[in-house]
Amino acid sequence: MLTDQGDRRVVPAASLYASGDTGPAVGDWVVLRGELAVEILPRTTAFVRTVAGRTSAPQVVAANIDVVLVVDAMTGNARLRRIERYLAVAWSSGATPVVVLTKADLCDDVATAVAAVREDAVGVEVLPVSSVTGEGVAELRALLGPGRTAAMVGPSGVGKSSLANALAGRTVAATRDIREDGRGRHTTTVRELHGLPGGAFLIDTPGMRELALHDDAGGVDTAYADVAELAADCRFRDCAHRGEPGCAVAAAIDDGRLDPARFSGWRKLQAEAHRQALRLDARARAEERARLRSFHRALKDQPNRPRAGR
Ligand SMILES: Nc1nc2c(ncn2[C@@H]2O[C@H](COP(=O)(O)OP(=O)(O)OP(=O)(O)O)[C@@H](O)[C@H]2O)c(=O)[nH]1
Numbered sequence: 001m002l003t004d005q006g007d008r009r010v011v012p013a014a015s016l017y018a019s020g021d022t023g024p025a026v027g028d029w030v031v032l033r034g035e036l037a038v039e040i041l042p043r044t045t046a047f048v049r050t051v052a053g054r055t056s057a058p059q060v061v062a063a064n065i066d067v068v069l070v071v072d073a074m075t076g077n078a079r080l081r082r083i084e085r086y087l088a089v090a091w092s093s094g095a096t097p098v099v100v101l102t103k104a105d106l107c108d109d110v111a112t113a114v115a116a117v118r119e120d121a122v123g124v125e126v127l128p129v130s131s132v133t134g135e136g137v138a139e140l141r142a143l144l145g146p147g148r149t150a151a152m153v154g155p156s157g158v159g160k161s162s163l164a165n166a167l168a169g170r171t172v173a174a175t176r177d178i179r180e181d182g183r184g185r186h187t188t189t190v191r192e193l194h195g196l197p198g199g200a201f202l203i204d205t206p207g208m209r210e211l212a213l214h215d216d217a218g219g220v221d222t223a224y225a226d227v228a229e230l231a232a233d234c235r236f237r238d239c240a241h242r243g244e245p246g247c248a249v250a251a252a253i254d255d256g257r258l259d260p261a262r263f264s265g266w267r268k269l270q271a272e273a274h275r276q277a278l279r280l281d282a283r284a285r286a287e288e289r290a291r292l293r294s295f296h297r298a299l300k301d302q303p304n305r306p307r308a309g310r
């Protein structure tokens with residue numbers, strides 16, 4: 001936990017798990033009494049995993065995130081559909097997404113790559129960066145601003161760890177190169193919240209990284225507002241847009257108002273969200289148990305007197 005007096009190890013009070021709450025998440029601000037976190041302050045935003053077919057409270061993966069960095073690499077083709085999906089997830093959390101295109105040093109035509117994404121991600125800031133040359137890193141830090149909290153989402157290997165290190169100006173995350181250096185894959189990274197030069201915070205948790213999607217239809221509809229709007233005009237409320245009579249989506253595809261690729265992106269997103277939610281739920285519960293175990297172990301090892309922090 002970060003406090004005004006440096007890092008502390010604390011334990012969440014049992015009351016934080018009362019009445020179906022899932023307890024503190026990374027990014028939460030809490031009130032401390034001794035080494036006990038006794039209260040979670042109201043969240044401004046939350047990344048939530050809701051689980052289809054279960055009545056349990058949604059799992060909060062990370063809280064109080066202002067900016068979601070949707071990270072993708074500039075190597076290879078622009079993966080617009082994938083970026084759209086991450087944008088949908090970001091919007092649904094209540095945070096503002098920013099697309100960060102990494103590995104600019106490996107791209108021959110940065111301007112064109114950025115333009116392609118800008119055209120697709122309307123209204124979203126798109127920033128090229130290179131963690132190798134440092135290009136764009138200062139701009140990104142400035143964009144985050146003091147006191148604001150950012151988190152990264154994006155597929156494996158696009159350079160999130162490298163970006164975290166570049167933003168922090170020190171090694172805070174093990175990059176793929178280091179991890180594959182014979183030290184094993186799961187040796188590092190206990191810390192999940194980093195203070196950046198300039199006063200911003202960066203949240204980097206496995207939970208966020210793996211959070212490709214969740215079953216938040218609202219978020220899907222924000223990124224695919226055009227498709228959602230069409231779907232609302234279908235004759236049948238539960239239209240699956242698979243050839244039903246009076247399907248407004250099919251009509252729009254037929255007369256060229258809707259790009260079939262966008263439609264299939266939207267459909268894939270919904271299917272994938274459902275699948276992902278089921279898969280992540282099991283893992284999230286295992287992670288939470290491991291986290292609690294290490295909290296208690298840490299307390300035994302290192303008793304101290306914290307006051308407030310996150
Ligand atoms: N040339 C170049 N290579 C980069 C850059 N950023 C990352 N890389 C390389 O890309 C590979 C993956 O980088 P990571 O930072 O480990 O990627 P990641 O997204 O954290 O990957 P996961 O931890 O698997 O999710 C490493 O070999 C990095 O050295 C960059 O800006 N330029």
Ligand SMILES: [Zn+2]
Pocket residue numbers: 231234235239240241242244246247248249250
């Ligand atoms: Zn329809």
